[in-house]
Amino acid sequence: MLNREKRMTEADLVIFKNRRLGEIEVRRDVLLHFPIGLLGFGHLRQFALVPHKEGESAFMWLVPLEDENLAFVVVNPDLFFEGYQPQPTGDQLAILQAGAEEPLGVLVLVSFHDGQATANLAAPLILDLTKRKGIQAVLMDKDLETRKRLF
Numbered sequence: 520m521l522n523r524e525k526r527m528t529e530a531d532l533v534i535f536k537n538r539r540l541g542e543i544e545v546r547r548d549v550l551l552h553f554p555i556g557l558l559g560f561g562h563l564r565q566f567a568l569v570p571h572k573e574g575e576s577a578f579m580w581l582v583p584l585e586d587e588n589l590a591f592v593v594v595n596p597d598l599f600f601e602g603y604q605p606q607p608t609g610d611q612l613a614i615l616q617a618g619a620e621e622p623l624g625v626l627v628l629v630s631f632h633d634g635q636a637t638a639n640l641a642a643p644l645i646l647d648l649t650k651r652k653g654i655q656a657v658l659m660d661k662d663l664e665t666r667k668r669l670f
Contacts (some may be wrong), residue, residue, distance in 0.1 A: 523670060525577075527533065530543055530547075531546055532545070532546060532547065533545055533547050533550065533567070535584050535587070536587050537582050537589075538582060538587050538588050539590045540569065540590055543567060543582060544652060545567045545569070548651070549568070549651070550584070550638050551565075551567070551581075551650060551651055551652070552564060552565060552566075552652050553565075553566060553652070553654060554614055554652065554654070555614060557591075557655045558655050558657070560583070560589070563583040563586060564579050564583075564585065564591070564653060565583065565584040565585060566583050566584065566653075567581075567584065568580070568581055568582075568621075569581075569582055569594075573581075577594050577598050578593070578594055578596065578629065580592060580593070581626070581628075581644070588643040591628055592629040592630075593626040593627065593628055593629060593644065594638065595625070596625055596626070596627045596638065596640065597625075598641065599638065599669050600638070602603035602669075603612070603625075603640060605645065605658055605663075606658070607623075607656040609627075612660075614634045614652075615647045615650070615652050616647075616650065617647045622649065623646060623647055623648075624645075624647075624648050625642065625645060626643065626644040626646065627639055627640060627643050628642070628644070630666070635668055635670075636666070636668070636670060637664075637665075637666040637667055638664070638666075638667050638669055639666070640658075640664055641658055641660070641663040641665045642657045643655070645656070653666045
């Protein structure tokens, strides 16, 4: 009888260091590729999405493999902003190689100002979790804030 269970090998894992989070080990198949990077960080293309605290927090870390000094706090906007549904442009979808009807995930970058956590709703991260690709989509909706308070 053949054992059809797939076994993970060292080649299936990526291990890298981050100054803030220490050594990180993730499966290679869960890495996210941002073909054009993030705003201001176009040179960063490969990221791992790491929980802040296992099962205890809505916050996650988006950690670039290329720079151990950076880690971005992100959150699922559905947990904080009811009805927030960013609409990426056709050009943005083309970068992801995604169709207009394809289900996409959304995260927003979180920053902290004067002790307050804020989310950038004007430039969300749009993710094709099937292809493991993402973009930061600058939205032209003037009503969307770059520092919308989470709490």
